[in-house]
Amino acid sequence: MKYLLSVAFCSISTFTSCFAQVDNQKPEAQELQVTWELLDNYYQNKNQTLSAVTLTNTGKAALPAKGWSLYFNASPSFKPKETAGAVKVEHVNGDLLRLVPTEKFESIASGASQSIEFTSAGRLVNFSQAPDGFYLVWDDNPEVGVPVKNTVKKPAGSVSNDSFVSPETIYNKNRNIQDIPAEKLTKVFPTPAQYSETNQTFTLTAAVPIVAENAFRSEADILATHLATILGKQPAVQSSGKGKVICLQKKKGLQPEAYELQVSSNGIIIAASTPAGIFYGTQSLITLLPPAALATTQKAVSLPGVDITDAPRFGHRAFMLDVARNFQPKQQVLKILDLMALYKLNVFHFHLNDDEGWRLEIPALPELTQVGGKRGHTLNDKKNLVPSYASGPNVSNTAGSGFYSKADFIEILQYAKARHIRVIPEIETPGHARAAIKAMDARYERLMQEGKKQEAEQYLLRDLNDQSAYRSVQHWKDNVIDVSLPSTYDFLETVVDEMLQMYKMAGAPIETIHFGGDEVPSGVWEKSPSVQALIKNDPSVNNTGDLWFYYFGKVNKMVKARNLYLSGWEEIGLRKEKQNGRTVYVPNPDFADENFHVDVWNNLWGAEDLAYKMANAGYKVVLTNVTNFYLDLAYQKDYDEPGLFWGGFLDVDKPFYFIPFDYTKNFKEDTNGDPVDRSKFKNLQKLTVFGKSNIVGLQGPLWSEKITSPERMEYMLLPKLLGLAERAWAKDPAWATEPDEAKSVKLYNQAWSDFVNTLGKRELPRLTYYAGGFNYRIPTPGAKVEDGKVQANVQLPGLTVRYTTDGTEPTTKSKEYTGPISAKGSIKLKVFDVKGRSGRAVTIDNK
Template sequence: MKRLFLLLLTTATLFANAQQTQLIQKISIEWQLKQNDYPKSDQFSASFVLKNNAKSPISLQDWDLFFSYPREIVSVTSKNAISKAHGGEFRQISFVDGKATLAAGQTLTINYVAKGKSMNVTDAPSGLYWVAKRNPKINIAVGSFKISFAKKHEEELTKQAAEVAFSKNKNATVLPAKQLVKILPKPVSYQENEGLFSLSATTKLVFDSVFVQEAALFNQELSTLLGKTVIEAATAQTNYIQLKLVQGLPNENYQLSVTKNRVLISASSNSGIFYGLQSLKMLMPPTAWAKKQQQISIQTVEVKDAPRFGYRSFMLDVARNFQNKAQILKLIDLLALYKINTFHFHLNDDEGWRIEIKDLPELTQVGGRRGHTLDDANYLKPAYGSGADTLAAPGSGYYTRKDFVEILKYAKQRHITVIPELETPGHARAAIKAMDNRYRKLMQEGKPEEARQYLLRDTLDQSVYRSVQGYNDNVMNIALPSTYNFISKVVDEMVEMYRLAGATLKTVHLGGDEVPKGVWEKSPAIAKLMQQEQIATYDDLWYHYIGKVNKLLKSKELQMAGWEEIAMRKIYSPEGKVSYIANPDFVNENFQVYVWNNVWGGGNDDLSYRLANAGYNVVLSAVTNYYFDLAYQNDAAEPGLYWGGYVDTDKAFYFSPFDYYKTATEDAKGKPLQLSFFKDKVRLTDKGKQNIVGIQSQLWSEKVNGAKAMEYILLPKLLGYAERAWAQEPNWSLASDSAKSWSQYLVDWSGFANLLGQRELKRLTYYAGGFQFRVPPPGVVLASGKIQANTQFPGITIKYTTDGSEPTLNSKTYIKAFEPIGNVKLKAFIGIVGSRTINIKK
């Protein structure tokens, strides 16, 4: 009888749970921005509106709502719910008993106030899911979720963005195709001639033996264009492509000569030949990659080319949101096409560890997975909208050793150096939680010494701190020998993977940024270290750490790289005010320092130049121009962050590395900047100029959810960066007269903008399987009773409707200004790829 009772009870419970689960799936949620600067400045009001679409009532107090949210909720102003924060962006809403039962068809509104502002779709909550209070193993993704803004906010931003775009778009004039330099980045010299070279399957490929790898890779690419490889031959008299070794050209330089009968690429290095081949591909019609070709016509030209910077790098963060191996290989193809020679691979952070390390499986089992948890014991809690599913990308995922070796080989074939970044000691939460898991398991097995071997935190530490991202448990303890055991182990495994790939690891980026105040101050291990090493202040602990990890890397014949903090020293004025100088202790240690912080008006506008002048090897990584996760423009519908300003393709293009004040046009809020703003800032000296290693663009992935989102926010910005990293310093950057400089810039920008609109974006529609790049929406103004529209890149087509319907390729083509009739919608197209729609109501 007892067994029967338990069986009946279990069956009833399962039935009730199933019924509740079915009901909760019927709840739709809309998030609404109500008002910015309410109830006071730098706060805003917003709401969740929940609707029961089922035919039965549901008690929401039986469930908790979890989600990711980039804003801190100050208070829930309605009386039906309470909120709770769980570190980082992880949030919870619980419902008040008796005030959250929803009848069929009924809605429930949760009003709240939060810190900051809410400007665009990226500021909204994401990754919403329900968790049953009685059984936390039951979690259900919210099926229907809508984001909406206050109508006035959305319409004002859209109108303003369209008007600003219209004004900026005037900077590019339409050019005939004949006037375009058809290679990007722009070569040192380019002369177009009459006639075409005809490439087909009967074309011969002739090459000196030293270029066998480049020839094989190019022939493999030709097979995708022509359906089969061309014939490799020792000599040829006509219709051939020759890769020729010559003496005297610097590394990466090349010469390209195309006549009606032959293509000749000359270089003194393998990389030079490779880049000559990339330029040859650019001379092919953009649609050549759309389908198999019988024959490809190539413009006859004479080209001589050399890079401005030897270090041209792109950084991708795969820790916050993962990109799979296939997407990384596709990205490497893109970097190679535009002559970017370094891939900075950000492999770990607070929210993810993305590479398999032999003997430390917890790093990927725990640190490589996110899902619903409140203790991070077996995997990490959700972040950036990753939700409850522990198997779902992009929250979960990692590269096996085999994957990583394949990526390294693929990059090496394309003359791209991969620099791994292992974030230490801050931004290390994923690693810390993984090693905690290892520690607990080994302690339970009675192996305390082994358990402590790679432990990353002092178990007795009572320090209180909060990182920029809202964590209080994300910094390695630098007093523990086990921390250095861990770093050494991971680096040794990386060295081994490079060896297996036939590559050599020379530089390791150890992060070093954003260690919060208060960390380590109540750690017994730290207190002991300070006493033993006679370390006077907590600030001095930082220099102790940097010195120690530098020695660790040097013992392995590796160069130390890191963010700007590794080269900075904190100083105090007599009044106690904090400022930073170039740390003299490490100037001669050959650090490679990536300086991102030049937010205009933030106090570090000139930091790059100060560090370079002091003798550090500086990679310019300016947030103002090269943080590609920042939104293209200030529009509610435009995804991306904006704390460092807005970054469109033109900002990446007009960056002036040796005098970036000159091209600083607007502050972080998009307001105009005057050059007088920089009159007291440090300038780059001739000696400092020699210490500028190169420039790097970055894509942090907090809000980049998947391959489509990555390609949208990356392209076409990356093309502006590629131009500035390779092409010679433009005349407009050198001119001292501002009017002359502006005039020269407009000529240069028009050429670049036309090249993108008429050729390059069309190529990227098909190249490497095709990229989902951003087509810039039309610039639009309503003036003198008529709608006027234009495009950022000449060659883009604008389509429009006047009945409120969505424009398609079959809609009317915008040719000249017209009087608005009804609800006008405009949309830009490159081929079949369309922009966001601009809605103009009369």
């Protein structure tokens, strides 16, 4: 689900070093500059990285030779080069490391620098994997961390043995994209099941009322509110009316989320059998509006005549937001719900806790947010969690610290309900639970000091005498709940019941709770006295491996007793089995008939057909394939492109070309971005008719390890999310079912051109202003020298390519690319949107 491998981090090369005698004064942290530089991505021709960290003293006092530590976040494999010796690096926990000077370290005089080279496991593809979050701690004041604000990540420069994506590669990839006139594009998105345009038009003004019966009043009000942002005045919403109106009317016999939309010169009719269907009809009307209409207030807007009959392909169209690793404020969550609603996504999977944070107030257990909702420098996690993912030493950091109050959560639920979005809360257990564990430790200590031993032990999540040693994939050594403890289930029941009360207060539907269940490392529970007692006394538990089924069996009974079904990551429905001498995961028949809904993310490393195996076995499967839907993966293999890459690279095309019922058919590249041989998939298990009935939908997760702001969140999310929306809503495209490969490729190229033209000419211009505007990613241009001239293209037609020939950065005033460039020398190109925002520039030499 969310592997964060020990990827290549930095190393420190020796720059000029000057030393001075230790001064009685200490330099301030802001006077220390930390510079990181990548030196070699395959150091010594091995799968390891060499990088350099340079400490520059810009203050007046010398940095002493000892008496301090420099904390930062990076892979624990980050170690000083053997020849360095002046510092040592210690692993604190998770991704938090501490650099400590040794007896060989000499003080750094004012104005001087010292560099240290480091090696780390794996390769470093982009700057997101560089060490970050540096802060200084003095030995004589160990409880205080002071952030180093002056940090620099140097450009990649010449990095050996690695091939980043080039302008030529991008150009060739874009070559089959046709520029389609805007008037020929389908004007509703996602693509409707049936769509036709008439020769009629309708002029929409604020004087056109919305006529809706009471059952559709909420949908009418939301539509009127949006139209007010365009027309400057909110149209009236009324129960009856004649003439030219927007009519929301009931029509029996349509599927629950189906609708019909007709726009003619006489008015607009949206018909459906349910409020959800009406709502999706209104969202289609919104995407029918000309995108340019959102830029400024309009007196009137002309709409093309259309006749649409539409219904979704899947009933479960999900987006998952991780707010545990890094937090997002309530207003940003509401904005994302508006985005989901516009593109007819109807499930918001809310990942509310993990090792690095607990984000929902549970009034009965205040420590969950008082301790588990904050990150900052700490020696013992008693008041807050340790810094992770560059959150730094201060608990005031809004990415590392934050939570939703009960009132916030109720507001989110109500906002989602009004937009026909179901919110599935995730309580990540038993792994990825460090925030909860440490919070309950703090509660235990508080109540023990008050002499309330029984109450203190009521919600403990670990055996205090457990000596088990383990390390999770994210390098935590204390993040797994002890499932043998009765207090664990007291904790879960309290959290669940308080959460359900919030749903009740919000009037919001809830059918399931997601209990995580992934990435529990080996070694857990082995030395827990409580576990050993359970093994001795419970005949159903023979070893620690059986605890998995023991735990989810009890959790399943708990949710069933509350009229819910259990959701989780794929591991909740798997068991280990020996095959040909190796351990593999196979569907567990014990839970196959229990209505478990599993988000299957792993379609790599021999598990390419795991989702189909689980569906064929009886599990309800949400396709959450890492290769096509992990929205936090970097768009492309480029040093300056942010995001993770352990599961490959994920550009706009990956969600678009996903074929839900035969996804290996369009599997195009491996995790390194290289072409993949699809013949190796020929013996994989295919979906049966029964298995096909168990594929309930699609989901795109956004994990937040590297997402520290709303702007970065939107950048990683868009425009990739639109590919997910298209594939979840629209019917199977012709190219997906065409058996002739040559014909399929031709059909795909045409469909891809339609899609990217729709994005570039309609949806991204709309999102420039919609809901306050989104910081979507603007692609880098493709460029190639052909016949002595520079040719350029763009992934999303409708965006503008501009260029310079003098080495300067292109701006909105630079020349627009309209044809081959004859100028010689270094040509710099950049793509701009309708508002003048730009992507990264590329440079190509025309010699």
